[in-house]
Amino acid sequence: MALACASRRLLAGAGTPARSFHSQPYQAKVGVVEFLNGVGKGVETHAAKVEEAVGGDLQRLLETRTLRLKKLGIPCKHRKLILSFAHKYRLGLWKPQAEAKKAQ
Secondary structure, X not given: OHHHHHHHHHHHOOOOOXXXXXXXXXXXXXXXXXXXXXXXXXXXXXXXXXXXXHOOOHHHHHOOOHHHHHHOOOOHHHHHHHHXXXXXXXHOOOOOEOOOOOOO
């Protein structure tokens, strides 16, 4: 029994979450537009509508329900993405990454 518990701890990585060594820098201040740009996948096309509806407040976007997004005319797939990433953001599992700077 003790051997099984010890082997599980070794396989689990001793309670430390797996992190990438090549992480991208996060944006310092996240607004509604930056949040939707971070989600990507076509969601950024609705940035103006969503920002106007929530008043530019990211906290209000994180509390928004699907019916409110539906009334704004946002398609189901994009609503699902916004709500999914909002939930991950609230839990601290995801943050929008800073834009990659191109070398000139």
